[in-house]
Amino acid sequence: xxxxxxxxxxxxxxxxxxxxxxxxxxxxxxxxxxxxxxxxxxxxxxxxxxxxxxxxxxxxxxxxxxxxxxxxxxxxxxxxxxxxxxxxxxxxxxxxxxxxxxxxxxxxxxxxxxxxxxxxxxxxxxxxxxxxxxxxxxxxxxxxxxxxxxxxxxxxxxxxxxxxxxxxxxxxxxxxxxxxxxxxxxxxxxxxxxxxxxxxxxxxxxxxxxxxxxxxxxxxxxxxxxxxxxxxxxxxxxxxxxxxxxxxxxxxxxxxxxxxxxxxxxxxxxxxxxxxxxxxxxxxxxxxxxxxxxxxxxxxxxxxxxxxxxxxxxx
Numbered sequence: 259x260x261x262x263x264x265x266x267x268x269x270x271x272x273x274x275x276x277x278x279x280x281x282x283x284x285x286x287x288x289x290x291x292x293x294x295x296x297x298x299x300x301x302x303x304x305x306x307x308x309x310x311x312x313x314x315x316x317x318x319x320x321x322x323x324x325x326x327x328x329x330x331x332x333x334x335x336x337x338x339x340x341x342x343x344x345x346x347x348x349x350x351x352x353x354x355x356x357x358x359x360x361x362x363x364x365x366x367x368x369x370x371x372x373x374x375x376x377x378x379x380x381x382x383x384x385x386x387x388x389x390x391x392x393x394x395x396x397x398x399x400x401x402x403x404x405x406x407x408x409x410x411x412x413x414x415x416x417x418x419x420x421x422x423x424x425x426x427x428x429x430x431x432x433x434x435x436x437x438x439x440x441x442x443x444x445x446x447x448x449x450x451x452x453x454x455x456x457x458x459x460x461x462x463x464x465x466x467x468x469x470x471x472x473x474x475x476x477x478x479x480x481x482x483x484x485x486x487x488x489x490x491x492x493x494x495x496x497x498x499x500x501x502x503x504x505x506x507x508x509x510x511x512x513x514x515x516x517x518x519x520x521x522x523x524x525x526x527x528x529x530x531x532x533x534x535x536x537x538x539x540x541x542x543x544x545x546x547x548x549x550x551x552x553x554x555x556x557x558x559x560x561x562x563x564x565x566x567x568x569x570x571x572x573x
Contacts, residue, residue, distance in 0.1 A: 262489040264394050269343050270295045271336075271385065273323055273377070274350030276304035278450035279400065282481035283347060284308065288315045291485075296341060298323065298332070298350070323350050324372035326380045333384040343388045345488075347398040348378045348422075356411035357535045367414050374418035378425065395438035398488060399426045403446040403501035407508050410520045411536035419444075430493045439491040443484050446500030447474035473500055 270287055274280035275297030281304075287293040289312075297318040299305055305318045319335075321328040336343055351374045354362070378399050389395040405423035408416035426442035433440060449471060475498045483497040496502050507515030527533040559565050 261491075265291050265293070265345075265485070265489050267292045267294075268345050268394055268396075269293070269341055270345040270347060271298065271343055271381075272296075272347045272349060273298040273381065275299050275318065276301045276308065278477045279445075279448060279480050279484070280347075280349040281308065282477045283349065283484060284316065285312065286478075286481050286485060288312045293345075294341075296336065296343075323377035323381070324369075326376075329377075329380040329384040333388065336385075337388065342392065343385050344392040344394045345396040345398070346381060346385045346389060347400075348381050349398075349400045350377065351400065351418075354412050354415035355535070356532045358411070359413040361535070362414060370414045371418055374415070375421045375425075378422055382429065389438060390436055393437075395433075395436070396441075396488065396491070397426075397429070397433075397438065398441045398443060398484065400484075401426065401442050401444045403444050403496075403504050405444055406501065407504040407515060407519060410523060411533065427493065439488075439493075441484075441487055441492055441495050443487070443495040443497065444501050444505075445475075445480055445496075446498045446504065448480050448498075449474045449476050474498075 265287075268291075270293050272280055272284050272287075272295055275284045275295070276299035280297075280299070284295045284297055285308075288295055293315070295312075295316050297305065297308070297316060298321065299318065300320055300322075302320065305320070309316055309318065319332055321332060323329070352370060354366075354370055382397060382399075389397065399422050401422040402415070402419035404412055404416040405419040408420065423442050423444065426440055430440035430442075480497055484495065487495040487497070496505055504515070504519075507518075523530075523533050524537050527537055
């Protein structure tokens with residue numbers, strides 16, 4: 259057997275399997291590699307449609323992936339029914355509306371953290387004992403290119419995806435002695451419904467999504483490249499040109515790359531309405547900011563000798 263052929267016929271768990279990358283991973287693993295896939299998602303109608311398409315090779319469970327107890331119940335059920343898991347793919351997640359961090363309520367922050375990061379930790383913890391028993395044990399965690407280059411206006415999302423990356427890379431080292439592979443996938447923009455759903459509320463979905471259409475890859479292409487990386491058992495996976503450019507920039511000139519990215523987003527806010535909330539306050543208070551910067555320059559001391567004897571608080 260070729261090293262790349264290990265994936266054929268494996269038992270796989272895929273979260274977020276009803277749409278986007280998760281759906282394409284499920285379809286390709288079943289149809290092209292004969293895998294048995296147990297999917298996790300919430301939309302029953304989409305899950306039933308997928309079940310009709312894939313037949314006995316696919317089944318699903320519906321539960322909240324941010325619920326730790328639900329993960330352990332799911333894992334115990336799989337053992338009970340004799341579904342010995344070889345591969346866990348933590349794909350499900352949510353994106354954040356572009357905004358200043360100060361404008362995000364704590365409930366939304368918690369939801370993003372629990373969905374994007376806590377669920378990954380819970381899933382791995384629940385299934386690791388089963389995966390360790392498998393001769394073909396493998397874990398895939400879908401992170402984001404934002405884990406490489408944190409994007410302005412996406413503070414919480416970037417933080418959760420950065421956490422997934424760090425967790426995955428450390429986990430890969432922990433499990434290497436057990437022969438278990440871990441892939442951390444960091445895609446750039448992918449043409450999925452997530453972007454449309456995020457921007458639909460303000461009526462700008464079509465205009466915002468045009469950018470993703472221009473620079474993003476399809477979910478089908480993303481799934482093909484992820485599976486290719488899995489077959490090679492690669493730890494660090496960049497599947498598109500945007501992610502690779504972001505990675506190159508952060509390796510060569512991280513500070514400059516971050517500044518250029520933020521300025522480019524600011525310049526594009528008229529064409530991509532989703533970016534506007536990030537810079538709204540800055541735009542409205544440009545003059546105030548200029549005055550503040552001038553005052554700061556005037557009140558900056560160049561040496562200890564210039565500091566007033568009574569101290570700054572006495573001025």
